[in-house]
Amino acid sequence: MLVDSHCHLIYPDFQKDIKDVLHRAKEAGVECMLTICARLSEFDSILDFVRTYDQLYGTVGVHPHDVKDYPELSTLDLKERVQKSSKIVGLGECGLDYYYEGYNAPLQKRILATHIEAGKKLDLPLIIHSREGEHDMIKLFDETDVSNNRTGKSPGVIHCFSGTKEFAYKALDRGFYISVSGIATFKKSDDLRAILKEIPLENLLVETDAPYLAPVPQRGKRNEPAFVVHTAKALAELKGISFKKVEQVTTQNFYKLFDKIPA
Ligand SMILES: [Zn+2]
């Protein structure tokens, strides 16, 4: 069985056919999905979804693109939402994204630090979004002592990894998992594949980030959890191991990280 460690199922893209989407996931052997929160305004829908569908779990957090709407975010805001359901199992997605012009680095860092602090207080893993701000990210990880966020446990996952080799290893050193998305199947992703090839399977998760980033051979379509199979297959090929092994180990890693989910 596989899991989709990161998708956005509450988005309007799935409004018409969520039941079919979940059915196809099941048919494809995807037993569990984590539907990710990018803005607090999404949280009530996430609660609805995880209460309605057994195989779904959720998170709470503010994406770096959306920090301007939540400049006062506190650990209490996150805690109150986490306490609404035992199926809210992680914090994020949160992080740094300096890709688009006009980003507010100080605010992004402050909001990320709030998630890190909440992770420590609530013993919950972080779902980290990282684009371009790698140096600041590692600096913040160290300033907040994120490696020790959860005694003896991983502090979280770098989702949809597409960064540098240096960043990957610094994140691994600090106990993070690295999550592999459909980007790893794209033609232009040779550099990424070279990095992923070297990272032990014990440190990897798989995800879709649906509705975005559909893997080859579905590229260009709306992504959905069933397509995580293509990413897992690509990873197996890349590492020269069986699909079954990828399935087994990445799923085990997922339950180890998101330890509020009964495995
Ligand atoms: Zn993201």
Ligand SMILES: [Zn+2]
């Ligand atoms: Zn996402």
